[in-house]
Amino acid sequence: MLDHILSILIFFPAFAGVMGFMINKESMRAYGTAVAAIEFALSLWLWFSFDNSVSGMQFMEHMALIPSFGINYILGVDGISLFIIIMASFFTMIGIASLSPAHSIKNMIITLLFLQMTMIGVFAALDAIVFYVFWELSLVPMLYLIGAWGGPLRIYASVKFFLYTFTGSLVMLVGMLFMAYFFYQATGVWSFAILDWYRLILPESFQLWLFAAFFFGFAIKVPMFPFHTWLPYAHGQAPTIGSVILAAVLLKMGTYAFIRFSLPLFPDASVFFMYPIAILAIIMIIYTAMVAYAQKDIKQVVAYSSVSHMGVIILGTFALNVEGISGSIFLMIAHGVVSGALFLLVGVIYDRRHTKLMSEFGGLAHVMPRYATIFGLMLMASVGMPLTINFVGEFLSLLGFYQQSHILTLLAGIAIVVGAIYMLTAFKKIFFGEVTNEKNRNLPDVSKRELLALIPLSIITVWLGIYPKPVLGPINNSVEAVVQLMHNKATSHEAKMRIPNVSGVVISKTAMKEGH
Amino acid sequence: MFEAVAFYLFAFLTITMFYITVTTAQALYALSALAAGMIFISAFFFILGADFLGAVQIIVYTGAVMALYAFGMMFFDTTREVKENHGNKYIVVGLSVVAAVMVVAIFSAPIISTNMQAFYPMVEGAGNTEQVGMVLFTKYLVPFEVAAIMLLVAMVAGIVLAGKKMDLSLTLMNAEEIQAAEDEKNKKVLS
């Protein structure tokens, strides 16, 4: 069974989703939760069976799909994708479990299960086309989620989300086809397998163009400035569960793809574009943080804060060293947990008041102390308080990038200041002060169902903040392999300089220290 | 010399006739001019030695086609002056003149491949009709048969469209109306 665990992980939710059509409306939530829980258990089993000491791909599956055009169904996980997969299944589970009553909940749960399939598919795919299939397919359930259960502007938001990302990924698709063509020219065989592509060393000029094509697709997904404007709409209009999954998992596809595709395939181009991208990332960090500060809607604040944090992830990725990339992957998980939790939290008051305007609230800490506490915890995680999950990622990302550029890191570091500004201001507006709005006077505190989602997230936030090793270790191993690959493949002198040579010494050094 | 005179004469005539056809407001004039033009064209065929074609032209066109058109004209009652709402004349004339000038500009130069080897050369001594028949029933047998099918199609189409079958539209009637119409029909049969 372990030979096919990834396929099972991918298709089990979809199968269950199809079966779900037969389930009675009343029992749908229980069904959904059960399926998601099984899926989560499976993903935990995956983690359990995962060999931490191996840096390459594990649980590989291979099946011919269109061999004459080089398209094959290839799956596999390494330390980079493992945890994002677990996170995806985790969030689906708690998302469904904590779902607040909505119309057509059956459709919603089925949609979520399909969404889960696509999410896991993206992170497990090792064939560019299979990857692309899931990548694009993930848009559809999300489109439906936003469009059917969203706010007043939901149709605009969902269509914008779909078309924007769709456009970007089409450019990426052209890039992929080019890549396959180059591979064909070099070897005489068509192949879309990523691991095959890794072996291909392209001249720098080709790398630049292909990098740009891939970048376009990924950047919109991340979303990077100036391609980010779909996100506030999507988040602002999406139902809570939609925002949670969007922020926690879907955005990670972009950053994950950078690490899976852009860096190892185009090391020279990565170095070439490092500064421009870093500058974009910094604009993202500071600009969106400032925009977040100007928001009136709490969900928009969280949405923009997402963009801001994604900037740090990008920066860490383009540190091109083990510290930065590990940090950025860790931050992906961290950001998923924290912003997912924040969106859930926003959903809590939205469910009660059906408004997200901060001016409607104030003094909620009196009325809903538990809620305020959890919000406060997540707020602190969001601003990167040490011993919370976010700090580890942010610290490592910035630390990593510092090797590449001092001044840019200094600028990027402003994140910790501006992040605090908008977050604290928002917190103050909602929770502090006297209760001025009568409607808020008798709001119930978080319910058990909501706690069901929030408590595990809080625990993870603190646990991985204090003890990130179980996650960071496997990530580190895989990232070292990636960086080494990049170093070996780099052709230009500058790239060789910029990308460190991770020799075996380092690993043993770490191991020695661990022993000590 | 005779050839040149004939060419220019008939060219002038056909052009005039066709010009009248497309410009006159009287459908009858147009029809007559068209018929005349067609006959003049058959003159070219005779000049060019395509006797069979000339005959077909006169018989099919001037005979059959024109008769049909005349019938149509009567049916549509367009013997009176036809009022047509013309849009921008400049576009029409402009486009046509440009097209003519363009093609003439190219065609005015001699075609390079004048010494073409004929694939189905005309045979000295055989009549044109004979030759045509020879080619038509060997090489062009299949197209000929397909043309027959085409004519059959046209016939069926004409019958279907112009016949009674289109009078009642089942598409537009709902189930009850169709039922009523069928009952009506059956009644007639019975009575």
Add this chain to the structure above:
Amino acid sequence: MEKYLYIALFAPLVSSLFAALFTTTPKKKFVGIVASLLIFTAFVSSSILLTHILGTGEIVHLELMTWMATGNLYIPFGFVVDQISVTMMMVVTLVSTIVHIYAIGYMDHDSGFNRFFSYLSAFVFSMMILVMSDNFAGLFIGWEGVGLCSWLLIGFWFHKESATWAANEAFIMNRIADLGMLIGIFLVYWNTGTLQYDGAFAAFANLDHATLTWIGIFLFIGAMGKSAQFPLHTWLADAMEGPTPVSALIHAATMVTAGVYLVVRSNELYALIPNVGLFIASLGAFVAIFAATMALVNRDIKRVIAYSTLSQLGYMFAAAGLGAYWVALFHLMAHAFFKALLFLGAGNVMHAMHDELDPFKMGALGKTMKGTMIMMTLASVALAGIFPLAGFFSKDLILEVAFVDHHFIIYTVLLLTAGLTAFYSFRIIALIFHGEDRHTALGHHPHEAYKFMLIAMSPLLILAIIAGFTMKMPYFEMVTELLPATEYHIHSHLTYWIMTIGTQAFVILSIFFAYKKYMSSAIKIPDGTSKMENSFAYKLLINQYYIPYAYEEYLVKPYKELSTVLWEKVDQKVVDASVDGIAHIFYNTGKNTRHMQSGNLSTMLKWMVAGTVALLSLAVVFGLAARYSGEITTILSGLGV
């Protein structure tokens, strides 16, 4: 000894978590008691560690577990108890024990009683991590942790707008400095390959001067924030919105001194870059007098004390900057005792006066609050540096350091500040406890604080009195195991005596002047009419040199406006609009050209002919050009093209 280390470290955490269990329940006294006991346990453990170190000179160093490890980076949760950290631990645990006990009384009537203890203990825990960590990352954990607790505690009364505002201000301002610190840490890592103190310090010797300078500067920026050095000082005065025990513990004794601790801890670094040290010293001296001047006129007793703290921090930095690390640390310790005492006394006063903070509205409280008066007066004496109280030994030593090192400007400034310190300290003493009774008219009926609160304060009082002459030499011997053991002696005895006596006289004169000025019955509640209040100097000082105003006006507001502009104008009108614009181009093109499909057959035919003719024209032009290419070339060459 590991056991005691863990107890010292984790007892506050346990205390915090324990109290946290009761945050949503009504006040429970035992929460406070248990918390105090646990903190006391930490204190006892610290004491055991202290005796251990004093006895054996052996440093306790251990690693709890790995925190982050990736690539070359390896950060453990490592703790070290050496002479420096044990000093800090003692100060922290002692003051916090006292503050905890004190708070049981002080927070008696507050609905957030349990929550308060949770926060307070969490603070102690963070502080312990800060001082005990054996690496920069661990330090940073504590660093941020205390920031967080400070935020929670300043904003403890979150229904008050001013409190939450001050909390956010403190947090954000600290964050600015933390960025500097973070960069400093990055620099350390990429240049030395480690963040452990021992490894990093050992590697510093091989680094070039410029790098070290940058490291020094960035780490010091971090210190500036936490210790509220100019220009990041405004939060400290505003932080007085928090409950008074918080001010005593965090904003006087412990957290604000973290910056000093950092500089002292990094003494091996700063020893290599004396120019940065000089800058630190100069800044310290500047802040000392700068803060003291603001304290002169302020009409809020807690703020006066806060400025005083600021001023004293300036002293410490002056000492540390000049290389006298042990002196700085000593002053830190002594200052913690008497400043905490002063704050707690002020707390008593506040309690008695129902949170009235304007000393001009008090007067003659000495009659009802004798104990508090004695304590505060003695603390002020200590602060002013009168022999033989603690301040004399620590503060005058700093003056000597400046003198001995021939930094006469710094010396002069610090000396002047000493006089100002005495003046403003006794200004409030005089206004609160002596002179006319101005409060009864305002309807206040002050009473003395609970006895146990006073008893709790008494250790501080004792320490404020005796710390100087009893502890200086043993302390010196202990701490110089790690720190440079420079003794500062003025070689000429005559000079020494002249200086000492001169300073004492100057200070005592200032005290008398203060008493004379503010005990007079002519003191009225200022109403903005007096000549002094309209003088430029007064306005400058009461408005804190207009710095908060400037920050508000030139930083906060523009930031807010820029944010709004970025959102409404840039993000929506430019970035988003251009995306929508592209979409609209397609949509509108479709909309405007759909009339091409007019539904009229004639038009359709025209389009078809037009399309063909257009293509035909292209074809013919191309064909003619090809046909006459020879001629065209000839003509063109004839034209000289």
Add this chain to the structure above:
Amino acid sequence: MLSPVNVSLESLNLITLAPMLIPVIGALLILVIDIIKGGLDKSLYVVLSILFLALDFGALLESAGVFSKEGIMLGVFDVMLIDGLAIISQFIIVVTSMLFIPLALTNKRFHEFSYPEFFALFLFMIAGFQFMVASDNLILIFVGLETASLALYTLIAMHNRDKSFEAAVKYFTMGALAAGFYSFGSMVFYALTGSIEINQIAAVLEANNYADIGFVLVGVVMMLGSFGFKLSVVPFHTWTPDVYEGSSAAMAGYMSIVPKIAAFVVAMRLFEFLIHAHIVWLEVVLYALVVITMTAANMWAIVQTDVKRMLAYSSISHAGFVMAAILIGTTQSNSALFLYWILFSFTNLGAFSMLWISRQKELPGYQKTDHSFEKFSGMIKTSPMAAIIMGLFMLSLAGLPPFALFWGKIYMISSAVTGGYTVLALIMALNSAIAGYYYLKLIVFMFMKDPIESNVDNNGQLYVANATTALKTIIGFAIIGTVFAFVALDSLLEFVTAFVYNSGY
């Protein structure tokens, strides 16, 4: 004197005629049956048609087998040309026809299906298309084309309502003009080369090295005009939306596939040798036409208010997309053309069938046209299954993986990439994004809007009002073909590539 001709029967290679003759026989049989006994139910004719088409399919399989063994076949005085293109396209024509003809078995009665002439004409039309693709003789192509077209005009008109007559007249008139262009173009080629067989035209032009290119181009332009009309290339496309709107959804869906593939094959035969000869003019013009057709049609589709009309524009856009294959002119691109069209036929079959089963006879007030977007409002609530199926077809049309058209799309774009047309590849990709908008529009209506009251009351009956088992089966085929296309893709690709390659394209 003419010498008598002796022709041996073997040399005629009559098998090449078999696939075309079968539907002709079928059509005649139907006519005969109608004469003998009128008033028989349409199901008889439907099944008869399917049977003859199945026979046709069998004959095609036979030809395919012969082709793969012996290569290109010429027959009946070299008029017939059975090569890979002819076989693949006939497969597409026949299979699509087989799938479309059961759409006649609707629940409601519609005029055209009530008359056996419809089925006879339908089979004649198929024969016409088959002749058209299986020859490189311009005469036979012309005659085949006209046979098919005339039948098609009639089939459209037989829907028997004002719009369908209007559509038929428009189509017919423009078709007549296109026929004029075609014959003029043929004349030019004939004048240039003395031949009307494409391979000989190519050979002669090649031999004199395209002397007097202007002359050649005049012929090319006329042919472009004619096939531009058939393939609905902008600006010759104007008939398409009107005709689609005017005819029944079933017919419209059929028209979006079969006539076009026939025209594509002829266009490929006609233009490919010119592209291979690197006629710059043609490359530029085709490039422009492809881009304009794709983009403009997409932009017009965006602003449509009727789904069928939107699909009409969308099929123009798809045709433009596929036209790129002719421009690129590699084996990969030509295979991509067929692959794309096969996949497209399944999806479009599904989409139009879905429209067909929801066809009403009387339009409620909120609906201006047969299939206006409002009609589908909130469909997910009233008939979820139908909505999901329709949504899948839309996604497939939008080129979303893993649905059928996605694979066609990537193979086509890949061929552009391989052929060196990078910018074109990008434009093609980005056009999919524009197209996404209007497909999404329908999805938005179906899934995100609230249903109209009356539809809630009758529980979504509207959307399946016309459905019968036969129609549902067809939709089932379409769904399977759309969703699970990737299963068969590899063998399909190999088959198509082999056939195209062995035909020399």
Add this chain to the structure above:
Amino acid sequence: MEIGLNHYLVLSTILFCIGLIGVMRRKNLLMLFFATEILLNAVNVGFAAISHYYGDLTGQMFAFFVIAIAASELAVGLGLLIVWHKRHGTIDLDTMSSMRG
């Protein structure tokens, strides 16, 4: 002055263009169909001429089939017109523009 192939081609072109004028200009469908007949006849002249000058029969064949096609088109076209005329009493093409945009 010899009459060459070019003369005939030019004539054919001119006639074709006259046909185009008619196609574009005519609003009466019946008269529009006249114009399409002109188009086809124009081409036939060309074919016959080429056939003559090349001494090749193919051109005549084509012309022959063109005539057949013209006749069939006429049948279908008239059928359509009759249906339309029955319903609307007019064959002016301006009356048929219910579909647009």
